[in-house]
Amino acid sequence: MTVVKFMLSAVIVAMVGFAILHDLGLITFNHKAMNLGGILAGGLLFGVGWAVCGFCPGTAVGALGEGRWHAGFAILGMLAGAALHGAAQPWLQRTALAWHDYGKIGLPQALDVGAYPVIAVFAGLSVALLGFLDRKGL
Numbered sequence: 503m504t505v506v507k508f509m510l511s512a513v514i515v516a517m518v519g520f521a522i523l524h525d526l527g528l529i530t531f532n533h534k535a536m537n538l539g540g541i542l543a544g545g546l547l548f549g550v551g552w553a554v555c556g557f558c559p560g561t562a563v564g565a566l567g568e569g570r571w572h573a574g575f576a577i578l579g580m581l582a583g584a585a586l587h588g589a590a591q592p593w594l595q596r597t598a599l600a601w602h603d604y605g606k607i608g609l610p611q612a613l614d615v616g617a618y619p620v621i622a623v624f625a626g627l628s629v630a631l632l633g634f635l636d637r638k639g640l
Contacts, residue, residue: 503640510628521617533608539601
């Protein structure tokens, strides 16, 4: 749960920082297309892979660097998945990626609200989750 706590905290800080920098005109966002099929399929595969292996791409490389050789299987699985994704791209274009494509927008645009309400809701839910995890001793 340490990684979850760390990542939620980092994401909240980054969301606020990016929103402020964008409002000041110091950065612009270059969104990838919000494609429902790609997001659902990719999120599901990433989540299942993380649950089965116990590693995301960054932690797998770090674990391998620490000498935990079993992380190599996770890395091989990621590489095989990337190769399979590349080979299956024509099929994916006709199936999952043909689902509704919302264009190059972010979550605030998809919900038709400003960035700060999205940040507030995400931060509130994250703080509630972090409090729950802390009370459970996780």
